[in-house]
Amino acid sequence: MAFHEKEVPANASRGTKLLAWVDSRFPLSSTIEAHLTKYYAPKNLNFFYVFGALAILVLALQIITGIFLVMHYKPDAEKAFQSVEYIMREVPWGWLVRYLHSTGASMFFVVVYLHMFRGMIYGSYRKPRELVWVFGCAIFLCLMAEAFMGYLLPWGQMSYWGAQVIVNLFAAIPLVGPDLSLWIRGDYVVGDATLNRFFSFHVIALPLVLIGLVAAHIVALHEVGSNNPDGVEIKDHLDANGVPLDGVPFHPYYTVHDVFSVGVFLMIFAFIVFFAPEMGGYFLEFNNFIPADPLKTPPHIAPVWYFTPFYSMLRAVTGEFLIPMWLFAAALLGLVIRGTKDKKVQGICAGILVALAAGFFFFDAKFWGVMVMGGSVVIFFFLPWLDNSPVKSIRYRPQGQKYIYAVFVVTFVVLGYLGIQPPSPIGEKVSQLGTLIYFGFFLAMPWWSKMGQFKPVPSRVNFVAH
Numbered sequence: 001m002a003f004h005e006k007e008v009p010a011n012a013s014r015g016t017k018l019l020a021w022v023d024s025r026f027p028l029s030s031t032i033e034a035h036l037t038k039y040y041a042p043k044n045l046n047f048f049y050v051f052g053a054l055a056i057l058v059l060a061l062q063i064i065t066g067i068f069l070v071m072h073y074k075p076d077a078e079k080a081f082q083s084v085e086y087i088m089r090e091v092p093w094g095w096l097v098r099y100l101h102s103t104g105a106s107m108f109f110v111v112v113y114l115h116m117f118r119g120m121i122y123g124s125y126r127k128p129r130e131l132v133w134v135f136g137c138a139i140f141l142c143l144m145a146e147a148f149m150g151y152l153l154p155w156g157q158m159s160y161w162g163a164q165v166i167v168n169l170f171a172a173i174p175l176v177g178p179d180l181s182l183w184i185r186g187d188y189v190v191g192d193a194t195l196n197r198f199f200s201f202h203v204i205a206l207p208l209v210l211i212g213l214v215a216a217h218i219v220a221l222h223e224v225g226s227n228n229p230d231g232v233e234i235k236d237h238l239d240a241n242g243v244p245l246d247g248v249p250f251h252p253y254y255t256v257h258d259v260f261s262v263g264v265f266l267m268i269f270a271f272i273v274f275f276a277p278e279m280g281g282y283f284l285e286f287n288n289f290i291p292a293d294p295l296k297t298p299p300h301i302a303p304v305w306y307f308t309p310f311y312s313m314l315r316a317v318t319g320e321f322l323i324p325m326w327l328f329a330a331a332l333l334g335l336v337i338r339g340t341k342d343k344k345v346q347g348i349c350a351g352i353l354v355a356l357a358a359g360f361f362f363f364d365a366k367f368w369g370v371m372v373m374g375g376s377v378v379i380f381f382f383l384p385w386l387d388n389s390p391v392k393s394i395r396y397r398p399q400g401q402k403y404i405y406a407v408f409v410v411t412f413v414v415l416g417y418l419g420i421q422p423p424s425p426i427g428e429k430v431s432q433l434g435t436l437i438y439f440g441f442f443l444a445m446p447w448w449s450k451m452g453q454f455k456p457v458p459s460r461v462n463f464v465a466h
Helices: 014-023 028-037 047-070 080-089 094-121 130-152 157-172 177-185 192-224 250-275 305-316 319-339 343-362 365-386 399-420 425-443
Strands: 040-042 247-249
Touching: 014 028, 028 192, 028 250, 040 250, 047 094, 047 192, 047 250, 080 094, 094 130, 094 250, 094 305, 094 399, 130 157, 130 192, 130 305, 130 365, 157 177, 157 192, 157 365, 177 192, 247 250, 305 365, 305 399, 305 425, 319 343, 319 365, 319 425, 365 425, 399 425
Parallel strands: none
Antiparallel strands: 040 247
């Protein structure tokens, strides 16, 4: 197609002429209209829908503060801790930048967890938004890797030993585990090579991947349209001009809505930064104010709070727990065998049970703990294909299913709390029960999501003007 200069009236302002010149060479106006001013969002979005915008805000904050921290940080095992102390004590406003970054890391997970919870209760992962959800889960996985890499960089006592424990877990993988663990560390112990590798991934590689995934997530969302609390597709009802009858332009309606939410969030954020940056040791662990000592192991090693639910499931897998795990798998696969007449499917399920029994016999609990911890994150990717409910939103699901979601949330919080605490016999049993409930929520979803009396879903969104 031949190039055509966009025409504007001769008496147009300089700004209009400049915009026309840019639009002729770059789709600036059309992109802004497609993703902001003329992107129609549902009228009935509620409080839970602000966390996506807050996540973008915190991501920008982390990138900006990270740039300033890198200017003074030295990725050297001998100087890393001292460089952080230098930032805190000598660099003008360095303490503020460091606290903004450390608080931002925790608040990032707060808003992401709430964002994912909203998607789960309102069915934002259901057709046609499967790819939106998959991109979101990839963001979550990348964010966990980014946080873990950054956790080591202060070179404090807890971050050092936490990285030592987590990296050593990869050695439990048969055949390739020891070599994989060695490759990740870059040495036989966590040291200078590990610090440099983690610094490179944290500062360059993972942020680029994260930004790309966020862009893909937003583009995919705007292609299929935003979900709403009713689970009704607003694009099914259009006027003569193709405008959704139940939608409003994102700007100015939701930009104003999000700006107010951002203001409230920043007040909470500022309070934490200025008055409680450590949050009692949950945001910044007290042991990380002590330089890393490879010769002195802390009495209790635990990751940051946003990893603890998954860490708790890792610790829950012991040798004695392998038999209950097999019985749990047998019960779920038994439901599959009972619910199908396909001999091939039944044979596959029986083969999986035999393989699990052999695996539990030949591989130790450490390996299965790693599998459980990894599976507890990866299983989110399959949520669109596990949910067989005829409705999307929790508003129209049976009361019993609401209780199931409540049990899942409570279980997740309890697992997070137990992951912070030192190991104990009672905590171990509760963690094991919580692990079964956690996986049961997902793996039994194809059955329980269809059970009960569902409410009729309206053809149009339920909206009452404020």
